[in-house]
Amino acid sequence: MKDFGSDKKNVVQANLDAQKIAFAPIMFQAAKSLRNLGILKYLFDNNRGSIETISEALDLSIYGVKVLLEAGLSLEMVYLKDNEFILTKTGYFILRDKMTNINMDFTQDVNYLAINHLEEAIVSGKPSGLKELGDWDTVYIGLSELPEKTKKSWFDFDHFYSDYTFPEIMPILFGNNPKSFLDVGGNTGKFSMQCAKYNPTVNITILDLPGQANVARKNIAEAGFEDRISAIDTNLLDNSIPFPKGNDIIWMSQFIDCFSLEEIYGLFRRAYEAMNDDTCFYILETFWDLQKFQASTYSLHATSLYFTAVANGNSQMFHSEDILKVIEKAGLVVDEIHEIIGMSHTLIKCKKRAV
Numbered sequence: 312m313k314d315f316g317s318d319k320k321n322v323v324q325a326n327l328d329a330q331k332i333a334f335a336p337i338m339f340q341a342a343k344s345l346r347n348l349g350i351l352k353y354l355f356d357n358n359r360g361s362i363e364t365i366s367e368a369l370d371l372s373i374y375g376v377k378v379l380l381e382a383g384l385s386l387e388m389v390y391l392k393d394n395e396f397i398l399t400k401t402g403y404f405i406l407r408d409k410m411t412n413i414n415m416d417f418t419q420d421v422n423y424l425a426i427n428h429l430e431e432a433i434v435s436g437k438p439s440g441l442k443e444l445g446d447w448d449t450v451y452i453g454l455s456e457l458p459e460k461t462k463k464s465w466f467d468f469d470h471f472y473s474d475y476t477f478p479e480i481m482p483i484l485f486g487n488n489p490k491s492f493l494d495v496g497g498n499t500g501k502f503s504m505q506c507a508k509y510n511p512t513v514n515i516t517i518l519d520l521p522g523q524a525n526v527a528r529k530n531i532a533e534a535g536f537e538d539r540i541s542a543i544d545t546n547l548l549d550n551s552i553p554f555p556k557g558n559d560i561i562w563m564s565q566f567i568d569c570f571s572l573e574e575i576y577g578l579f580r581r582a583y584e585a586m587n588d589d590t591c592f593y594i595l596e597t598f599w600d601l602q603k604f605q606a607s608t609y610s611l612h613a614t615s616l617y618f619t620a621v622a623n624g625n626s627q628m629f630h631s632e633d634i635l636k637v638i639e640k641a642g643l644v645v646d647e648i649h650e651i652i653g654m655s656h657t658l659i660k661c662k663k664r665a666v
């Protein structure tokens with residue numbers, strides 16, 4: 312791995328950052344309450360506001376508005392001038408930025424209670440926090456049964472990042488006019504349906520767990536793509552089940568982060584066995600070492616811990632080198648790498664290594 316990070320902060324800054332960590336869950340709830348109770352919106356709409364005017368306008372107690380706005384000062388979401396509070400740029404991000412809101416809702420609805428079991432998950436290698444959501448071995452088995460609000464926050468989080476990549480991905484994938492496409496971990500069928508719209512003749516097969524494949528089939532039928540997209544129920548962790556052969560493209564998007572490196576090796580080997588010399592195997596992932604912005608790396612490191620405590624206990628958002636090693640070991644070669652697709656993804660195109 313390349314070097315990363317440093318220890319150049321002065322002691323005062325380091326101490327402040329340590330307190331931010333020490334109080335993070337409390338301050339997260341303060342930020343969320345400022346957003347959900349309408350205080351940030353009031354400040355945005357009115358440019359500024361005193362505790363009294365906000366309390367009256369929103370029908371909240373003076374005490375409640377006061378403690379939240381005072382926390383907001385330390386969070387640097389608001390600042391105080393002439394006894395009135397004014398929204399900062401950070402406050403605006405918490406109020407309006409779509410990605411920030413999707414991340415916050417994912418943290419609250421999927422992770423907040425579960426992450427309290429992180430230590431146990433690290434020691435046991437099991438997603439010990441998942442019991443806060445339901446009684447399944449992995450979150451993927453329970454996805455279609457999650458409580459509505461939790462389900463919405465999970466899918467909003469999942470779709471937001473992959474949706475961003477679609478427009479850039481399509482011309483790359485369809486450059487050679489592929490006839491058939493295997494969407495491994497195709498989820499609700501959203502991507503496959505985009506492909507079917509983009510290319511009027513391509514045939515697509517989705518592989519996913521029964522719960523997800525059922526949802527995909529329903530969506531595909533509603534969109535009228537049953538003649539070109541099918542979904543197969545499968546447990547992709549079972550190395551004895553081969554991938555269907557004969558596809559021009561094998562596609563894994565935001566998928567390998569659901570597995571350990573050993574499991575990914577099993578998936579790549581089955582991809583290899585299903586490929587011929589012309590098959591293109593594409594992997595679309597967010598690698599924490601290939602990000603342009605610190606905000607992206609921070610989000611990916613946090614998301615890794617969701618995999619540890621909630622999703623399955625053994626996967627993560629990877630360093631690119633981890634995956635490049637598995638590609639090599641599985642008998643594949645990297646043909647192309649497209650960095651920063653969408654907001655934070657990397658697209659790796661692999662071929663079978665010539666023997």
Ligand SMILES: C[S@@+](CC[C@H](N)C(=O)[O-])C[C@H]1O[C@@H](n2cnc3c(N)ncnc32)[C@H](O)[C@@H]1O
Pocket residue numbers: 451454469470473495496497498499502518519520523545546547548563564565566569
């Ligand atoms: C993070 S989602 C990615 C979805 C989609 N490809 C995208 O780019 O948004 C991972 C998908 O892998 C599926 N999955 C996870 N474990 C699986 C398993 N053992 N067998 C089959 N599918 C699995 C999940 O059900 C889910 O649909």
